[in-house]
Amino acid sequence: MISLLLFGSFLIFLLVSVPIAISLGLASSIALLFSGKVSSSYIVQGLVTSIDSFPLMAVPFFILAGDLMGEGGLSRRLLNVADVFFGRYTGGLAVIGVVTSMFFAAISGSGPATVAAIGGLLLPAMARAGYEKGYSVGVLASAGSLGIIIPPSIPMIIYAVSANVSITEMFLAGAVPGLLIGLGLILTAYIKARKAGYTGDETRYTAKEKLSTVWEAKWALLVPVIILGGIYGGVFTPTEAAAVGVIYGFIVGAFFHKEIKLKCLYDVIAKSALTSATVIIIVGTATIFGRMLAIERIPFMIAEHIVSLTDNPILILVLINVLLLFVGMFMETLAAIIILVPILLPVVIxxxxxxxxxxxxxxxxxAIGMVTPPVGVNLFVGARVGETSLEKASGGAIPFILAMFAVLALVTYVPWISLALVNLMGG
Structure with missing residues (x-):
């Protein structure tokens, strides 16, 4: 009865458009009051203890670092580098979008932030070049999902904290799958552009011009080297790396590129604080929701039920993939991780x-869920930036979603792809 009340009230709140963080908190409160197993102060204590985590401090730091680097012109310089190397190929602007998103993913750690930063600069250029808006938004929204796959990744931090695994190992494990997703998107963009007749830029750059563009973007290109190299080299923890990213982004943007002005600094910090607050509230209320699940022993019952159906790891991964793809279509990424990890982790272990x-x-x-309606946040951001309808953006994203499906299947059933770097560094 309590389980039905918990999930039922949560779904009702979502249907009436209550924000997901508030929906999780209200549903947990209602279930707790009716169960009577713990006092109401449990909610307040849970909200505090769930965010009282040193690794979790990396989240607001990475959000601020990404905003500072976007404001400081690093994303524009990354686009310029991609342009001189890939702009002349068929579908060059789409390829540039994917390549730049791969680099920016190693800065922001956020899917929507990647779409907003790269889309704001590239979508107008794609429109001027005659690219169909649905295709343009579809490729950039899909490429934006690399923000949570290529390290550093905010959802990876949340998963590591929830599953009690190493953040560094998660970052290592995400590198190769992220590159495979990027290559899959590039290949799909090329094939689609070739069919649609989207030719590349006729401009030919000399070796000197290419080197000059790379040199101008040197501070942006150094970001993944400093942050990820420092983490993997044991120089600092992921949380400390996020703080280093904030300092680096500010110094480069304010003193080297001179694009971060004092008058806009407040707006950047306020935007980051608002995003961070939203994430932290989701983490807190989703944790309470997860604890209510644990009190009612729901994770254990689901785990026992799945294992009773089959103990074949391949079939279990098929069932879990279907569940996660469905959940990703409707639920915010961080909330889904915090709620589902306690349920599914015992099964896979x-x-x-x-x-x-x-x-x-x-x-x-x-990540695929971020590009699939009805709650595909990357599609919403891309459609808004690209000034097109969600329907056109969804249609344009279909070929890229299929490419991501192919990589998902490969990564799911070839664990070596995820674990090779982990085992190499661990050895």
Whole structure:
């Protein structure tokens, strides 16, 4: 009865458009009051203890670092580098969007932030070049999902905290799948552009011009080297790396590029604080929701039920992939991770699946969910920036979603792809 009340009230709140963080908190409160198993103060204590985490501090730092680097002109310089190397090829602007998103993903750690930063600069250029808006938004919204796959990734941090695994190992595990997604999107963009007749830029750049563009973008290109190199080299923790990213982004944007002005600094910090607050509230209320699930033993019952159906890891991964793809279509990524990890992790561990590998599979599924209606946040951001309808953006994203499906299947059933770097660095 309590379980029905918990899920039922949560769905009702979502249907009446209550924000997901508030829906999770209200549903948990209602279920807790009716159960009477713990006092109402449990909610307040849970909200505080769930965010009282040193690794979790990386989230607001990475959000601020990404906003500072976007404001400081790093994303524009990354676009310029991609342009001189890939702009002349068929579908060059789409390829530039994917390549730049791969680099910016290693800065922002956020899918919507990647779409907004790259789309704001590239979508007008694609429109001027005659690219169909649905195609343009579809490719950039799909490429934006790399923001949560290529490290550093905010959802990876949340998963690592929820599953009690190493953040560094999650970052290592996400590198190769992220590159495979990027290559899959580039190949799809090329094939679609070739059919549609989207030719590249006729401009030919000399070696000197290419080197000059790369030199101008050197501070942006150094970001992944500093942040990820520092983490993997043991120089600093992921949380400390996020703080280093904030300092680096501010210094480069304010003193080297001189594009971060004092008058706009407040707006950047306020925007980051608002985004961070939203994320932290979701983490807090989703954690309470997850604890209510644990009190009612729902994760254990689901785990026992799935294992009773089959103990074949391949079939279990099929069932879990279907569930995650469905959930990703309706639920915000961070909330889905916090709620589902306690439910699904015991199942995969019981059949011998590595929790780090499972984390990458979960994040790939939810990344696809960011590009699928009705709650495809990347599509909403891309459609708004590209000034087109959600329907056209969804249609344009279909070929790229199929490419992501192909990579998901490969990563799911070839664990080596996720774990090779983890095992290499661990050895």
């Amino acid at each position: 019981a059949v011998g699946i590595d929790p780090v590998h499972f984390g990458i599979v979960m994040i790939l599924n939810l």
